[in-house]
Amino acid sequence: MRKISVFVILVLTVIFPSPAFSQVKVPVLIYHSIDAYTGHGEKELYVTPENFEKQLLYLKKQGYTPLTFEKWQEVKRVKKPIFITFDDGYKNNLTILPIFQRAASPQFHPAATIFVISDFIGRPNRLSPADLKKFVDSGFFSIQSHTATHPDLTKTKNLSYELADSKRKIEAITSQPVIALAYPYGKVNSRVVEETKKNYTFGLSTIPKFFTESGQKDENYLIPRLYVTYSTTIEDFAKLLKES
Numbered sequence: 001m002r003k004i005s006v007f008v009i010l011v012l013t014v015i016f017p018s019p020a021f022s023q024v025k026v027p028v029l030i031y032h033s034i035d036a037y038t039g040h041g042e043k044e045l046y047v048t049p050e051n052f053e054k055q056l057l058y059l060k061k062q063g064y065t066p067l068t069f070e071k072w073q074e075v076k077r078v079k080k081p082i083f084i085t086f087d088d089g090y091k092n093n094l095t096i097l098p099i100f101q102r103a104a105s106p107q108f109h110p111a112a113t114i115f116v117i118s119d120f121i122g123r124p125n126r127l128s129p130a131d132l133k134k135f136v137d138s139g140f141f142s143i144q145s146h147t148a149t150h151p152d153l154t155k156t157k158n159l160s161y162e163l164a165d166s167k168r169k170i171e172a173i174t175s176q177p178v179i180a181l182a183y184p185y186g187k188v189n190s191r192v193v194e195e196t197k198k199n200y201t202f203g204l205s206t207i208p209k210f211f212t213e214s215g216q217k218d219e220n221y222l223i224p225r226l227y228v229t230y231s232t233t234i235e236d237f238a239k240l241l242k243e244s
Helices: 002-015 049-061 069-076 091-103 129-138 159-174 190-197 234-242
Strands: 028-031 065-067 081-088 112-116 141-145 180-182 202-204
Touching: 049 091, 049 234, 065 069, 069 081, 069 141, 091 112, 091 129, 112 129, 112 180, 129 141, 129 159, 141 159, 159 190, 190 202
Parallel strands: 028 081, 065 081, 081 112, 112 141, 141 180, 180 202
Antiparallel strands: none
């Protein structure tokens, strides 16, 4: 009788897997500058183009499917989903496009989300409106919001300007919907989440772990991300994707 019961449990587990078995751990990577470090700014926020290309080719070889937030519903449908994100909208992000073009194949379509600070668009070291349009037209990139002026949202009083106005400005440039917000410095509280929900479908933090759908309240507004930095070797990169 005991053997029959164990057999029935095993069969039911296969047919009706528990949430623990069906949950998908989704890595969301965060980058900033893709350039050689020449002494300006914080070194760890740079990744050289050579290292970034190695990391992208690793994802390709390992069967990952890069997604943007417009395709969030694909998370449970594709093999090994991953999100590649870039914060701040630095001019050196233009380096990414030829890397994506070289890596693209019928089996692998690179994709990334660039979170830009709307009031900084067009500054000397930032992406211009023409750059953003070029990215969108390439079919590889989604342009989303990193607020209007990059403040600590938990302290600023003008949340409407930072969230709603930045969304409108970016949409006017790209003619594409802006549905995701990356919180500056990863700082967020309940007040910020409530304001974000008025304008966006997703909010991204810098909590260092994988995203796992759990049914937690507002979990799409507390999406964690994994930092890739200047000192991240390809071995570190592979390990990062295996850790939760």
